[in-house]
Amino acid sequence: MSATAPAPGQMRSGPPAADLAADPAIAAQAEAEAERRAQIAARWDDACLAAALFALDPVAAGGLNVRALPGPVRDLWLEFLRELLPPAEPLRRVPLHIADGRLLGGLDLAATLHAGRPVAERGLLAEADGGVVLLAMAERVARSTAAHLSAALDTREVLVERDGITARTPTRFGVVALDEGANDEEQVPTTLKDRFAILLDLNDIPYNAAVPPAEDAGGIQRARRRLPGVTVPEDMLEAICATALALGVESLRASLFAQRIACAAAALDGRDAVAMEDVSAAARLVFAPRATRIPMPDPPEDQQPEEPPPPDEHQDDEQQDDQTPEQDIDKPLEDVVLESAQAAIPDNLLAMLKMGALRTRSHSSGKSGASQSGSLRGRPAGTRRGEPGAGARLAVIDTLRAAAPWQRLRRAEREQQGTGGDVLVEVRQDDFRITRYKQRSETTTIFVVDASGSAALHRLAEAKGAVELLLADCYVRRDRVAMVAFRGPGAELLLPPTRSLVRAKRSLAGLPGGGGTPLAAGIDAAVELADGVQRRGGTPVVVLLTDGRANVNREGIGGRAQAAEDAQASARAFRAAELKALVVDMSPRPRPDAETLAQAMGAVYLPLPHADAAALSGAVQAVA
Amino acid sequence: MPAAFPFSAIVAQDEMKLAILIAATDQSIGGVLVFGDRGTGKSTAIRALAALLPPMRVVEGCAYNCDPDAADAALCDGCRQTRAQGGKLKVRKGPVPVVDLPLGATEDRVIGALDLESALTRGEKRFEPGLLARAHRGFLYIDEANLLEDHLVDALLDVAASGENVVEREGLSVRHPARFVLVGSGNPEEGELRPQLLDRFGLSVEVSTPQDLKSRMQVVRLRDEFERAPAAFIDKHKRKDGKIRRQILKAKEHLGQVEVPDATLERASQLCMKLGTDGLRGELTLIRAARAYAALEGDDTVEDKHLKHVAPPALRHRLRRNVLDDAGSTTRVNRAVEELFGA
Secondary structure: OOOOOOOHHHHHOOOOOOOOOOOHHHHHHHHHHHHHHHHHHHHHHHHHHHHHHHHHOHHHHOEEEEEOOOOHHHHHHHHHHHHHOOOOOOEEEEOOOOOHHHHHEEEOHHHHHHHOOOOEEEOHHHHOOOOEEEEOOHHHOOHHHHHHHHHHHHHOEEEEEEOOEEEEEEOOOEEEEEEOOOOOOOOOOHHHHOOOOEEEEOOOOOHHHOOOOOOOHHHHHHHHHHHHHOEOOHHHHHHHHHHHHHOOOOOHHHHHHHHHHHHHHHHHOOOOEOOHHHHHHHHHHHHHHHOOOOOOOOOOOOOOOOOOOOOOOOOOOOOOOOOOOOOOOOOHHHHHHHHHHHHHOOHHHHHHHHHOOOOOOOOOOOOOOOEEEEOOOOEEEEEEEOOOEOOEOEOHHHHHHHHHHHHHHHHHHHHHHOOOOOOOOOOOHHHOEEEEEEEEOOEEEEEEEEOOHHHHHHOHHHHHHHHHHHHHHHHHOOOEEEEEEEEOOEEEEEEEEEOOHHHHHHHHHOOOOOOOOOHHHHHHHHHHHHHHHHHOOOEEEEEEEEOOOOOEOOOOOEOHHHHHHHHHHHHHHHHHOOOEEEEEEOOOOOOHHHHHHHHHHOOEEEEHHHOOHHHHHHHHHHHO | OOOOOOHHHOOOOHHHHHHHHHHHHOHHHOOEEEEEOOOOOHHHHHHHHHHHOOOEEEEOOOOOOOOOOOOHHHOOHHHHHHHHOOOOOOEEEEOOOEEEEOOOOOHHHHHOEEOHHHHHHOOOOOEEOOHHHHOOOOEEEEOOHHHOOHHHHHHHHHHHHHOEEEEEEOOEEEEEEOOOEEEEEEOHHHOOOOHHHHHHOOEEEEEOOOOOHHHHHHHHHHHHHHHHOHHHHHHHOHHHHHHHHHHHHHHHHHHHHOEOOHHHHHHHHHHHHHHOOOOOHHHHHHHHHHHHHHHHHOOOEOOHHHHHHHHHHHHHHHOOOOOOOOOOHHHHHHHHHHHHHOO
């Protein structure tokens, strides 16, 4: 099997077992099965092609992200990749919690003391020059490690400013990130992914489909020699860039990578100029996993408002496809590439794209509160100069490390002053290092309770009960709580963020009901309070209990229309603030009002009738 | 250092390029912050800056790049002593430093510490200047500024505010001038910048990827050409880069002659009041940036058109968050500009 597999789109039209069975149902089933197999085979072929293209020039590709749980399929693939990489190139594995010093290099303490002069230690990235860095468990890699890797990939050098050492070491390497993320929350940092040419997903490829491909290292060798001479014709470049635009791939790095991958594909196939199939392969490997929209035949979306169509002197539309009628008619080339890329878009991504649910997820890190450094508790995250005390803990080893190089100097000093004693190691105040800790920032749950007449009439008592249960949860999680109520002319902060649950309960119990519903004021108050919590380093979660029927506007004047408009505006502001939120519908029968409100706010919607205490608490936890 | 991509070969991103030129023309504006999407050429543009800056006069042999024409107070201890003893400061032309502050830098390398080598080999205490010393009179570039460690941010803010770095270590007390222009870049998705640090940047630019096919193709084409043969590519753009360098040089000379009429000052104040920016720094930056822009354009007086052009980068990061207004800060600045100056 050649490494350049036919595009899945072409495979699918292969001969199905249609004329064998008389029963149409069985035939359809067999056809579906055959199609599924062909799809999987095509994906595996693409994965192998990706390995070959990456191995051809790891530095130009920047990196390759393999999303797969550890298992035989991944092992097989890695084995294949290893065979293709030149044996002389270093393959260095970066462990998950590598210290900055080891990654970048710094002072080699043992050698320094021995030699009596500072000796720099080369970091892992410098050692990997000309080779490949294997990043294990990449989905859990620390942000700072990701940033170092990105910087080294960008500048093609490692710049060290540590422990009295300044060094600039050129290093060129490619990264293979082993992404073992099991769900959507676990992702390789986007900074890093953006610098990788190829994003692979080996997840549902069964072991029996993963046949070892027959690409030999000799072919790669030849292709490697050919690669520098490969050229990209203008129409191919246009096809690449147009596909990126059509699929909503924003980053220009992706286009650059696609161009390089296309060159590599051409070299692998023994061509000197990039051709159609190379661009298709590049689009499948580079663009498909990054697509943020599908160019559907439905009404063209907001993209590309102006932009005159490029001059169409080249190419006639002989290959025009019936499948994508709304495409610009004068770009058949782009259509073919696009189709090929679309076929390679993973199913789940496709589903999400279709639902339009792929809002630009801005917080790429996991769920429970953003981590924050403090000096008191949490996981150790390096050391810094500083004095112990006030809760900060002395890092003994690092303190001794810091003191070590100065011993000779200090001994001499001491002898000069005649205060020489039999001190083995002299540690001074300047040497003190304290451990820094990183902890999940504290969550503050902000309850915004609709205490208006309509709500009171319905379910205020029940809502109070639900909130009390949530409070108990908050206590278990050591969260802080705050409470805002709105009724009559405006909103009122009943309880500023506190850990005192007794106070929270008391203020809730004493909450009178009645009056209009100034929903806008309530939402505004929540945003303001949440903003304050964020500024203090906390993570706010807003729980809004309401029936969603506003009848008092921002100025505190009644009137349903204006009130609803204001509430919508506030909801949009709320969404813009990107807060985590839950809207609990208090109306007796779930109505669209609260649900639309939740949508406008970007919040999770939960109708109270189904919200027994457990469900409610579960929902809050899922949001927080 | 690997060769940097030439400034003149950067496609589109006009606001970012202008902001960088303004900062290079008038260093007192206080730096540029470039925030935006991935893969938009943020770092590329800033790294290209070094090649554009015209050389400056420095004292020969001074570790801090002292200005030979500066007053005594702005000199480092060594140069001041030489001058006090009636010695003449030797002058040489040197490049304006553009110093990279890498993310993993430790505090001692940033603010300076005892020289390890002389301590180990000769047993003497000697101060070894850090990055801040090296960046004196030049630029200090922080990539991914929002990921910088808090204690480093504190140190930076302190020095940036006082223009002087004070180190007290191991019984050594060193004080040296450190006036530098902060240049930062980052991706807002990675986290926000502390407001105190944000305020230190004179101009802030938001960048996004170009959406038209032509420019996108051009970017890919140029970048590829650069990577295949960096030296030839730089050579090809030498003339254009030289033109920009001369433009900066001329603007620097011209800067002193650009007049700011009272009417313009009033306009600037009105704009800042309308937007409710905190403090006077906004107005000051706006005026200075407009003046530098006028100088770059070769104009003799600062007019409304200059103000209009530089208002977004000078003001957008100084707005208070408005709960009732969900429009982006850029839109708010533009709206205010439109209301005040007319479309």
